[in-house]
Amino acid sequence: MVSNQTSPLLRQALLADGVISGATGLMMVLGAGFLAGLLDLPESLLRNAGFILAPYVAFVLYVALRRPIPLSGVWTVIVANILWASASVALLFTGLITPNALGIAFMLFQALVVAGFSAVQFLAVRRTAVAAA
Numbered sequence: 001m002v003s004n005q006t007s008p009l010l011r012q013a014l015l016a017d018g019v020i021s022g023a024t025g026l027m028m029v030l031g032a033g034f035l036a037g038l039l040d041l042p043e044s045l046l047r048n049a050g051f052i053l054a055p056y057v058a059f060v061l062y063v064a065l066r067r068p069i070p071l072s073g074v075w076t077v078i079v080a081n082i083l084w085a086s087a088s089v090a091l092l093f094t095g096l097i098t099p100n101a102l103g104i105a106f107m108l109f110q111a112l113v114v115a116g117f118s119a120v121q122f123l124a125v126r127r128t129a130v131a132a133a
Contacts, residue, residue, distance in 0.1 A: 006069045010124035014064035017117045018057050025053030039103030074125055081118035085111040
């Protein structure tokens with residue numbers, strides 16, 4: 001489904017998601033060693049998470065820059081964000097990692113930001129649907 005009446009909020013939320021996720025991924029790839037020591041998180045986890053963000057960022061920006069924005073793409077982004085935020089929090093309870101307090105705060109903060117993106121994107125999709133009706 002494609003919306004002809006895209007809410008400006010939707011495009012802004014997608015662009016913000018893409019830019020912030022891109023910056024975070026770059027930070028985690030390039031600074032994995034430093035962050036691992038600072039946060040007590042495995043360097044490989046940080047680096048791999050950063051690499052995983054690269055195709056995600058490309059997809060989010062692709063969706064954000066389409067005219068009109070394809071709502072199927074937006075739903076994919078929303079679901080991916082919910083999964084990322086949920087997995088980030090769940091990982092803290094698995095015992096597979098033992099971050100220090102700053103590492104826990106980092107994990108929870110990025111999960112909260114990602115969940116926030118999904119919430120704003122969901123609200124913007126609803127606004128777009130209302131405008132189209």
